[in-house]
Amino acid sequence: MAEYYLTTAIDYANGDPHLGHAFEKIGADIIARYHRMLGDEVWFLIGMDEHGQKVAQTAADRGLTPQQLVDEVAETFQAMWRRLSISNNQFIRTTSPAHKSGVQALIERIFEKSPDDFYEKSYAGWYCVGCEAFKQENEIVDGQCILHPTRTLEWVEERNWFFRLSAYRDFLLEHFDAHPDFLQPESRRNEILSLLRQGLDDVSASRARFGWGVPFPRPTSDGETQTTYVWFDALPNYLTATGFPGAQGPAHWPAQLHVIGKDITRFHAVIWPAMLRAAGLALPERIWAHGFVQLGGERFSKSAGVKLELGEAIDRFGPDAFRYFLMREVPFDADGNFSWERFEERYTSDLANGYGNLASRTIAMIEKYRGGVVPAWRSNVASTADNDDVAAYLVAMDGFLLHEALRAVFRNVAGANEYVDRQAPWKLAKDAGASDLLDETLSTLARKLAIQTVLLAPFMPAKAQSVWEQLGAPGDVRAQRLGTLDALDPGGWKVTRGAPLFPRDVVATP
Numbered sequence: 001m002a003e004y005y006l007t008t009a010i011d012y013a014n015g016d017p018h019l020g021h022a023f024e025k026i027g028a029d030i031i032a033r034y035h036r037m038l039g040d041e042v043w044f045l046i047g048m049d050e051h052g053q054k055v056a057q058t059a060a061d062r063g064l065t066p067q068q069l070v071d072e073v074a075e076t077f078q079a080m081w082r083r084l085s086i087s088n089n090q091f092i093r094t095t096s097p098a099h100k101s102g103v104q105a106l107i108e109r110i111f112e113k114s115p116d117d118f119y120e121k122s123y124a125g126w127y128c129v130g131c132e133a134f135k136q137e138n139e140i141v142d143g144q145c146i147l148h149p150t151r152t153l154e155w156v157e158e159r160n161w162f163f164r165l166s167a168y169r170d171f172l173l174e175h176f177d178a179h180p181d182f183l184q185p186e187s188r189r190n191e192i193l194s195l196l197r198q199g200l201d202d203v204s205a206s207r208a209r210f211g212w213g214v215p216f217p218r219p220t221s222d223g224e225t226q227t228t229y230v231w232f233d234a235l236p237n238y239l240t241a242t243g244f245p246g247a248q249g250p251a252h253w254p255a256q257l258h259v260i261g262k263d264i265t266r267f268h269a270v271i272w273p274a275m276l277r278a279a280g281l282a283l284p285e286r287i288w289a290h291g292f293v294q295l296g297g298e299r300f301s302k303s304a305g306v307k308l309e310l311g312e313a314i315d316r317f318g319p320d321a322f323r324y325f326l327m328r329e330v331p332f333d334a335d336g337n338f339s340w341e342r343f344e345e346r347y348t349s350d351l352a353n354g355y356g357n358l359a360s361r362t363i364a365m366i367e368k369y370r371g372g373v374v375p376a377w378r379s380n381v382a383s384t385a386d387n388d389d390v391a392a393y394l395v396a397m398d399g400f401l402l403h404e405a406l407r408a409v410f411r412n413v414a415g416a417n418e419y420v421d422r423q424a425p426w427k428l429a430k431d432a433g434a435s436d437l438l439d440e441t442l443s444t445l446a447r448k449l450a451i452q453t454v455l456l457a458p459f460m461p462a463k464a465q466s467v468w469e470q471l472g473a474p475g476d477v478r479a480q481r482l483g484t485l486d487a488l489d490p491g492g493w494k495v496t497r498g499a500p501l502f503p504r505d506v507v508a509t510p
Contacts, residue, residue, distance in 0.1 A: 004040040005255045006032050007238050009264060010049040010092065013073040014058040017080045019308055019326075019338060020261065023293045026323050027332050027402060028259040029086045033458035034397050037482050043251040045241050046081065047092030048074050051213035052132045052230040066212045070095055080310065084319050085461050090251065092241045094214075094233055102240030103233055104217040106279055107205075109245070110163075111218070114278040117164045118205060120220055124157040132230040134204065147263060160226065161206040161216060168274035169200045175273065181286055183269045184400070185333040188262060188289040192269045203271060205232050235272045238284070254282040265289040288400050291335035293326070308338065316340075317347050320460035321502065324351065324406070327459055332402045347502065354413045355452065356502040359467050361420060362445045363495045369429045374446045374472070375439035376491040382444050385415050386451055390485055393455050402459075409455045416448040446471060446490040454480045454488075463501055470498045 008028045011021055025046060032044040050070040059069035074093055081088065092099060110117055125134045130148030134156070139146055145153060173196050176182055176189070183189045206216040206226035213227040220226065236244075238258065243249040260268050265287075273283045295308055314322045325346050330336030366374055389412040396404035419441075428438040450471055457464040457477045468477040472493035480488075 002040045003252055004035045004042045005251050006042060006257045007045040007255050007259065009260045010047040010094065010234060010237055011077060012054065013048045013050045013070040014054050017077050018310055019293050019313065022084060022310055023326055023330060024259060024261060024290060025081060025086050026084060026326055027290060030327065030402055030458040031257070031259070031400065032087055033461065033478070037458065037478065037480060039481055039483070043090070044088045045090045045092060045238065045251065046086065046088045047237060048077060048094065049234045050093055050095045051233050053210060054129045054132060056212040057129065067095065083314065084323065090241055092237050094237060099237060099240045100214045102244050103214045103228060103236050105245040106236050106239065107217050107228070107232070109279045110275065113280045117167065117278045118161050119164065120159060121162045122159045123204060124155070126153040127156040128153055158208040159220060160204045160208060161220065162202045163205040165203050165271060165274050166200045168277060169196055171277055172196055172270060172273060175283065183287045183289070188265050192265060195266065195270065200270065204229050231267050231271060235267060235275065255284040256286065258284050258287045260287065260289050262289045262291055290332050293330050294335055294337050316343065320463040321347055321351055324460050327402045328406045332400055348504065350410055351502040352504050354410060354417065356500065358413055358417050359449055359470065359501055362449050363470055363497050365425050366442050366446065366495045367497060369425065369438060370442060372495050374490045374493045374495065375443045377443035377447055377489050378440070380440060380444060382419060385412060386448060387486065390451065390455070394482065406459065409452055412448065412452055416445060420445065443491060446493065447488060450488055450490050451485055453477060454482070454485060466498060466501065470496055472496060
């Protein structure tokens with residue numbers, strides 16, 4: 001059993017969860033569930049980034065203390081993740097005492113291991129509160145941050161602690177060369193390699209005249225106590241969640257995978273590895289930077305008025321259908337679009353008329369023609385497609401191409417529905433000499449449906465469990481092991497017809 005420590009970016013606590021948050025959490029949850037079904041010992045971390053100027057400003061606008069705001073927002077996020085069946089093992093908050101002490105311990109360790117890497121410097125530049133970052137000229141268009149065009153950039157002049165990021169350019173280039181899978185997909189890797197080849201600027205590690213954050217453990221030379229810059233506070237959550245600097249808990253560093261959005265790739269693939277190297281600690285094994293979910297070609301943005309109510313989207317067809325649609329429609333390695341029209345099309349064609357219809361007709365025919373007991377199964381030509389589609393699914397899942405994994409499953413669903421029409425069990429049932437062929441057909445269909453259900457369990461956990469139970473399969477579908485699917489034998493299972501999985505009487509597209 002291999003350990004698999006998986007994280008997502010911690011969400012910034014200045015608003016409600018939105019579609020982009022959900023896309024990342026669902027994708028990471030599917031990866032976590034998949035690895036559990038491989039037999040790995042998974043630790044899945046999510047959480048909240050609760051410090052920074054933007055949080056303080058939002059709290060002030062609402063007449064709350066920052067702590068009151070983040071407590072409220074954290075509960076809202078956790079309720080949403082419960083609703084979406086996110087199977088995280090841990091929810092970290094950067095306002096927790098353990099995290100704060102861990103951040104300070106990491107900074108002190110860098111002072112100890114790499115004493116020249118922190119230094120004082122007076123700095124002046126444009127600061128984007130939306131990004132919680134100083135912006136370079138190539139990140140500013142018409143005087144605005146390219147990621148937050150509705151926010152006003154602030155001109156900041158202060159003396160801070162700086163981190164000597166420039167010293168880690170060659171190390172990072174060598175690490176990328178030695179570990180081709182360190183940052184994926186390839187488009188993100190190429191972007192960061194281009195950045196590294198241009199050279200790196202040192203980055204601020206503290207902020208003056210701002211108190212909502214982790215106190216930087218050392219004062220400046222004039223005795224001023226500063227606050228740890230938000231990224232030096234947020235990024236270490238992956239490490240402090242393991243119990244650092246004390247004894248490690250259930251999660252063991254290094255992480256096997258960081259799942260993040262492409263807009264924060266530089267922080268995770270450049271600054272974070274450099275911090276860890278400076279502290280003499282191992283780097284994460286892989287970073288996956290997914291793209292954006294867009295609405296009509298535009299990135300979701302509360303400030304720009306491009307938004308969609310997450311709760312409304314989930315309500316439309318239920319959490320599992322929502323999980324399926326996002327992962328099927330939006331590639332996990334690129335940008336993709338959300339639309340109500342496509343949601344309804346996918347729901348109807350893939351779920352109601354595809355998988356749901358196959359489950360309904362298979363179980364109904366086993367009840368009608370064989371008293372509800374699945375006939376004995378023997379390998380046959382129809383199983384070849386199952387083997388091919390399972391293999392394609394595993395390759396796609398290992399490469400985090402979740403949309404391709406679903407493509408393989410629903411290719412199998414379509415093939416199974418074609419098999420029903422081709423075999424015509426309703427005709428075989430009328431032919432006394434075709435009893436053996438009817439048994440073979442029904443057991444083959446039950447096995448195909450069972451395999452599909454196992455493969456869909458990471459994507460649609462509740463619906464998959466429902467089908468598993470209707471098939472009369474033993475135990476929990478989550479307990480099945482993907483490595484032993486070729487031995488799956490449904491013979492003797494007692495099926496029970498249930499309510500329609502994906503009712504067709506849904507509300508019209510708004």
